[in-house]
Amino acid sequence: MKENIGVEKFRELFETRDAVTTEWKQNSGKKIAGCISTYIPEEILYAADVLPVIAVGNTENLLKADMYLPSFACSYMRGFLEKLLEEKYIYLDIITLPSLCDSIWGFYGIWTQISENLPIYLLHYPSAHSKEALEYFIEEVARFKNFVEAFTGKIVFERDLETAIDVYNKSRRLLRRLYELKKKESPPISGVETLEIVLSSMTMPKDKHNQLLEELLNGLAERKAYPEGKERLLVSGHIIEDPSLLKIIEETGGLIVSDDLDSGTRYFSSLVNESRNPIEAISERYFNLPSPYRSRFEDRIKHHIALVKEFQVDGVVFLTRKFCDPYLFDYPILNEAMKEEGVPTLHIEYEYPIAKMSLKTRVEAFIEMLR
Amino acid sequence: MSKPTRRTISAAKEVTSLILAHYMSAVQAHDEGRRVAWCTAVAPPSEILYAMGIQPLFPENYACVSTVMKATQEMFQTSEAHGFSRDLCSYARCVMGSVLGSEAPFGGMEKPDVLITTKNVCTPYLKWWQSMAHALNLPLLVIDSPRITHHIEEFHVKYVANQLKSLVKELEKITSKKLDEEKLKEAVKLSNKAAELWRKVLDYRRFKPCPIGVTDSSAAMFPMVISAGTTETVEFYEKLLGEVSKRVGEGVGVINDEKFRLLLSGIPFWHHLNLFNYLEDRYGAVFVYELYTANWGITGLDFAKPFESLAYKILYNPVNMPSKWGEQWVVKIVKDFKVNGLVLLSSRSCKATSIGNIAIQKFLKEKYGTPSVILEADHTDERAYVDAQTKERLDTFMEILEAK
Numbered sequence: 001m002k003e004n005i006g007v008e009k010f011r012e013l014f015e016t017r018d019a020v021t022t023e024w025k026q027n028s029g030k031k032i033a034g035c036i037s038t039y040i041p042e043e044i045l046y047a048a049d050v051l052p053v054i055a056v057g058n059t060e061n062l063l064k065a066d067m068y069l070p071s072f073a074c075s076y077m078r079g080f081l082e083k084l085l086e087e088k089y090i091y092l093d094i095i096t097l098p099s100l101c102d103s104i105w106g107f108y109g110i111w112t113q114i115s116e117n118l119p120i121y122l123l124h125y126p127s128a129h130s131k132e133a134l135e136y137f138i139e140e141v142a143r144f145k146n147f148v149e150a151f152t153g154k155i156v157f158e159r160d161l162e163t164a165i166d167v168y169n170k171s172r173r174l175l176r177r178l179y180e181l182k183k184k185e186s187p188p189i190s191g192v193e194t195l196e197i198v199l200s201s202m203t204m205p206k207d208k209h210n211q212l213l214e215e216l217l218n219g220l221a222e223r224k225a226y227p228e229g230k231e232r233l234l235v236s237g238h239i240i241e242d243p244s245l246l247k248i249i250e251e252t253g254g255l256i257v258s259d260d261l262d263s264g265t266r267y268f269s270s271l272v273n274e275s276r277n278p279i280e281a282i283s284e285r286y287f288n289l290p291s292p293y294r295s296r297f298e299d300r301i302k303h304h305i306a307l308v309k310e311f312q313v314d315g316v317v318f319l320t321r322k323f324c325d326p327y328l329f330d331y332p333i334l335n336e337a338m339k340e341e342g343v344p345t346l347h348i349e350y351e352y353p354i355a356k357m358s359l360k361t362r363v364e365a366f367i368e369m370l371r
Numbered sequence: 372m373s374k375p376t377r378r379t380i381s382a383a384k385e386v387t388s389l390i391l392a393h394y395m396s397a398v399q400a401h402d403e404g405r406r407v408a409w410c411t412a413v414a415p416p417s418e419i420l421y422a423m424g425i426q427p428l429f430p431e432n433y434a435c436v437s438t439v440m441k442a443t444q445e446m447f448q449t450s451e452a453h454g455f456s457r458d459l460c461s462y463a464r465c466v467m468g469s470v471l472g473s474e475a476p477f478g479g480m481e482k483p484d485v486l487i488t489t490k491n492v493c494t495p496y497l498k499w500w501q502s503m504a505h506a507l508n509l510p511l512l513v514i515d516s517p518r519i520t521h522h523i524e525e526f527h528v529k530y531v532a533n534q535l536k537s538l539v540k541e542l543e544k545i546t547s548k549k550l551d552e553e554k555l556k557e558a559v560k561l562s563n564k565a566a567e568l569w570r571k572v573l574d575y576r577r578f579k580p581c582p583i584g585v586t587d588s589s590a591a592m593f594p595m596v597i598s599a600g601t602t603e604t605v606e607f608y609e610k611l612l613g614e615v616s617k618r619v620g621e622g623v624g625v626i627n628d629e630k631f632r633l634l635l636s637g638i639p640f641w642h643h644l645n646l647f648n649y650l651e652d653r654y655g656a657v658f659v660y661e662l663y664t665a666n667w668g669i670t671g672l673d674f675a676k677p678f679e680s681l682a683y684k685i686l687y688n689p690v691n692m693p694s695k696w697g698e699q700w701v702v703k704i705v706k707d708f709k710v711n712g713l714v715l716l717s718s719r720s721c722k723a724t725s726i727g728n729i730a731i732q733k734f735l736k737e738k739y740g741t742p743s744v745i746l747e748a749d750h751t752d753e754r755a756y757v758d759a760q761t762k763e764r765l766d767t768f769m770e771i772l773e774a775k
Contacts, residue, residue: 066729067729067733068730070719070729072458072720072722072725072726102494102726103722105723106726106727108520109693109694109697109727110694112520112693112694112695113695113734122520124518126515127488127497127513128515129513130515132534133515139526140517296501297501320456322458325459325460325495325498325722326494326498328456328458328459329463329494329499331454331456332453332454332502333502333505335454336454347454349456
């Protein structure tokens with residue numbers, strides 16, 4: 001009898017992601033794109049037979065990156081640069097990034113100067129919400145498609161895009177199903193485990209990941225649940241590339257039942273409309289993502305309140321990457337809104353390597369307070 | 372070594388009273404039933420606003436003025452107490468303090484009726500403006516500006532120009548008045564005229580001795596920032612240009628014994644402007660160009676196409692342009708202005724102007740042999756500045772230049 005696949009499989013896939021990707025490349029002979037954060041319309045790349053891999057750079061030993069980027073650039077971009085300079089990203093054929101913040105733009109400028117053989121493409125993300133801004137973004141996504149076609153030499157037909165949308169929406173639906181389980185009084189899965197599942201979906205082919213995730217979901221219902229009575233937490237922040245950050249939080253007794261993270265609900269909660277013109281539908285999905293980079297405060301507040309209610313959250317932990325302007329600007333307003341809702345909050349600004357002891361102490365005190 | 376005499380430009384001295392008048396003009400606008408807008412300061416659509424009788428104010432300028440007046444500490448404390456991190460843009464933290472109720476110069480800026488951002492420089496250009504609009508419960512109008520990765524293309528210009536046209540429609544609703552296109556053309560014409568004059572002033576600094584130094588040029592750029600598109604601004608720069616060209620004719624420089632010519636990158640540390648005097652007095656080193664002040668000298672605006680011209684101006688600023696373009700620009704200035712070295716100001720809270728400094732320093736040294744020094748502090752927050760350490764770095768740098 002075939003044994004059910006366990007959550008450990010996804011941790012393993014994430015931890016060995018470079019080997020997994022390298023092997024895929026050798027077997028398929030196809031190209032790989034490194035995507036900065038989760039705002040590049042991956043469907044376009046996938047439709048052109050390019051494997052999109054969300055960048056997860058180094059979280060320690062940022063030495064080579066210091067030759068180009070200052071300490072006040074965000075650790076996500078510094079970590080990515082470090083991994084590039086260490087030549088651990090040799091499987092990448094291109095870097096694609098969205099124009100979301102000053103650290104990304106700074107990185108872009110530096111990379112265009114120092115790289116001789118790894119091209120880079122910047123996709124513009126409008127800051128406005130107007131009709132003009134959406135129209136421009138649709139044109140921008142179409143330009144991106146043209147670029148990818150020229151880059152790969154493959155013409156992307158509508159049916160290719162539709163297939164990509166199918167695969168990506170399926171992934172999103174499966175991840176939603178996974179999060180549904182977290183709404184239970186005693187969820188069968190922890191925050192660290194779900195993070196590892198989401199992260200592994202970002203760094204390997206989606207169709208393969210879908211198969212594995214489906215298998216997991218079919219077996220998860222039988223899995224022993226976490227005991228009731230744990231403090232139910234929501235974490236709010238950027239992409240979290242190091243699961244140990246959440247592990248420290250859960251080790252103190254809380255259980256992360258939901259999140260507003262790029263490596264969480266923001267990655268899968270909204271689908272691409274399947275009944276529309278693919279380029280327009282893809283553009284609209286990404287244009288409307290609730291993110292600190294371009295969303296209005298009221299939209300982010302609404303999104304947080306909805307998550308708190310749906311997942312019966314006891315407390316919110318804002319995990320802000322140090323020097324990350326969009327999140328740092330949103331924090332005071334989101335925090336105030338949570339207080340008005342009567343939801344206790346904790347704010348942690350983190351930097352790699354993680355200051356484990358102080359993080360633990362602060363989370364412990366917060367959990368105490370919730371009890 | 373005898374202390375050289377520093378000659379200040381008398382036109383630059385008028386700036387203080389112009390700034391006072393500027394902040395008062397917003398109060399006056401409200402008294403007259405006109406509207407006030409808080410705008411981002413790099414290529415703001417001032418021409419449109421002045422043509423519509425709307426008085427713009429510039430929070431960045433206000434933060435700078437507050438810093439020069441040494442009035443920022445309580446403002447910082449207030450914004451920090453509200454949860455704004457010390458790593459955030461210090462201009463933003465300063466003004467947010469005032470918005471959130473701190474004591475502030477002139478009793479705070481006159482409250483606006485609308486906020487406008489051109490989002491052509493940095494993340495705070497959106498997030499700070501969102502924060503102010505939220506705190507004041509006022510509408511925010513966003514002009515979205517794409518980053519330029521290669522060249523400014525027609526589709527970029529069209530996009531921004533169309534948004535400016537929509538901006539006018541929104542402002543027409545707010546003022547209940549139609550824009551008079553002739554007035555707009557006139558404002559663009561005046562704005563271009565002032566920029567041309569300012570550009571000429573900057574160009575005169577090619578001469579040795581350099582006729583105007585960094586202290587005066589950092590002050591003299593203000594009319595360009597706060598009131599592009601008015602006759603008063605044109606008059607100011609005519610006077611300034613007259614004075615500067617006279618100096619060049621007579622061979623008179625900022626200081627008597629000009630030994631070194633420097634280029635400044637980044638936003639001046641407004642709390643310690645005397646740092647520039649230190650270089651002049653001790654080393655005979657004058658700044659002959661600032662990338663910062665040059666930001667406000669975009670010329671070539673065609674008044675017959677006001678929206679496209681303003682769109683072009685919004686897009687064409689060094690922070691928004693590709694870094695390769697920036698490098699060529701700097702290299703050309705170094706050559707044309709006979710620059711001996713660069714001083715790169717790194718402000719921890721200003722990624723937009725500082726994030727590339729380490730790389731620029733490396734490229735300039737390796738490709739062109741041009742020396743530079745990076746000074747780390749903050750443009751507004753004095754707490755991040757250590758005077759002795761900063762001067763020590765400058766001393767080491769000047770020794771290198773002296774040895775060359």
